[in-house]
Amino acid sequence: MLKRIFTALWGIPLILWIVHVGDQPFFIFVVLVACLGLYEFYSLLEKNNYKTLKTEGIMAGFLYLTFLYLESRWALRIFLPLLIVSILIYELLKKEHSIIEISLTFLGFFYIPFLSGYFLLLRNLPQGEVLTYYTLFVTWVSDSAAYFIGKFFGKHKLAPSISPNKTIEGTVAGIIGSIIVSLAFGAIYYEKYLLPIILGISLGIMGQLGDLVESMLKREIGVKDSSSLLPGHGGILDRFDSLFFIIPTTYYMLFILRLL
Numbered sequence: 001m002l003k004r005i006f007t008a009l010w011g012i013p014l015i016l017w018i019v020h021v022g023d024q025p026f027f028i029f030v031v032l033v034a035c036l037g038l039y040e041f042y043s044l045l046e047k048n049n050y051k052t053l054k055t056e057g058i059m060a061g062f063l064y065l066t067f068l069y070l071e072s073r074w075a076l077r078i079f080l081p082l083l084i085v086s087i088l089i090y091e092l093l094k095k096e097h098s099i100i101e102i103s104l105t106f107l108g109f110f111y112i113p114f115l116s117g118y119f120l121l122l123r124n125l126p127q128g129e130v131l132t133y134y135t136l137f138v139t140w141v142s143d144s145a146a147y148f149i150g151k152f153f154g155k156h157k158l159a160p161s162i163s164p165n166k167t168i169e170g171t172v173a174g175i176i177g178s179i180i181v182s183l184a185f186g187a188i189y190y191e192k193y194l195l196p197i198i199l200g201i202s203l204g205i206m207g208q209l210g211d212l213v214e215s216m217l218k219r220e221i222g223v224k225d226s227s228s229l230l231p232g233h234g235g236i237l238d239r240f241d242s243l244f245f246i247i248p249t250t251y252y253m254l255f256i257l258r259l260l
Contacts, residue, residue, distance in 0.1 A: 012140070019123070019132045026123055027069045034061055034116040037236040037244075040226040041108045047221050051097060053105040056087050061113030068117045084109075111244065112237075118248040125254075130189065135250045138181045138200070139242050142207045146174030163215035171208050178204030195257045202253055203246050210245030214238065 018029045038061050042054040060083065067075040084106070091102050123132050150170020158166045179200035186196030214237050218226065226235035 015136065016133065019129060019136070022123060022129065027065070027120065030116055030119050031062060031065050033236055033240055034065060034113040036229070037112045037116075037226075037240060038108050040229075040235045040237050041112060041217075042105075044217060044221045044223065044226060045104055045108075047223070050101050050104055052101055052108070053087070053091060053097065056091075057105045057109050060084060060087070060109055064109075064113050065117055065120065068120050115244040115248055118251045119243075122247060122251050125251075127189070131250070131254070134181070134185045135203075135243070135247060138178050138203050138250075139207055139246050141177040141181050142174040142204055143211070143242055145177035146170040146208065146211075149173035159212060162212055162219060166212070166215065174208055175201060175204030178207065199250075199253050199257060203249055206245040206249045207242035210242040213245075214241035 015029070018025050035058050038058050039054070042052045042057060045052050046054075060080070063083070064076070064080055067080060088102065088106075091097050092099075097105075119132070122128060122135065125131055146166075147170065150165070150167040150173070154167025154169040156168040157164070158168050158171050179197055182196040182200030182203070183193060186193055186199075214226070217237075218224065224234075226237035229235045
């Protein structure tokens with residue numbers, strides 16, 4: 001627990017500062033999170049004897065985020081798809097990897113770098129800095145509420161076959177935490193309450209779903225944490241699993257609810 005608190009004490013202010021600065025530091029932060037997370041994903045699969053295209057997958061993720069940052073539409077629409085198809089055809093012809101291993105490689109790309117790209121899109125929106133803060137606080141409050149309520153008061157298992165420690169009480173607490181942050185955000189910036197509640201419920205559910213997806217992966221591999229990179233928190237996937245689902249949900253829900 002002390003390691004968890006210590007990591008949060010230096011990690012949270014650092015991330016908030018990077019969000020405030022934006023531009024290149026924020027881009028570098030997103031790239032590091034995505035590439036390290038993807039490396040963890042492929043490394044976990046290798047423990048189950050899957051030989052993924054680790055280098056190609058990470059390079060594709062890096063290029064995608066770079067093109068997104070540079071707002072290079074032709075590269076995103078033409079070059080990157082051609083690159084991915086070329087890699088796919090080349091590996092199929094070489095026959096050094098099974099179709100399952102190739103599929104898992106591309107699954108990692110869409111699961112981590114592709115979803116992380118919405119962090120860049122969100123930061124570039126009008127009021128992007130505030131919206132990014134909002135997304136981070138929703139995630140942190142929701143995760144913390146789910147963790148502590150589940151740990152001390154949880155009695156009913158949510159999905160024991162996927163995550164033995166996840167409880168219904170913790171999940172409900174996580175969603176309530178998301179609603180509280182959304183209400184505060186709505187009251188300060190929009191003077192609206194109903195739409196932020198809908199947004200909070202949506203993000204709370206998606207955050208818990210993101211956590212379950214990563215738990216499913218770890219249970220399949222048979223490990224507790226994706227890595228030991230962040231003391232007390234595990235790895236990048238352990239810390240950012242909810243965000244990978246919350247970020248794109250925030251991005252689209254803001255337009256659907258017409259909060260922008």
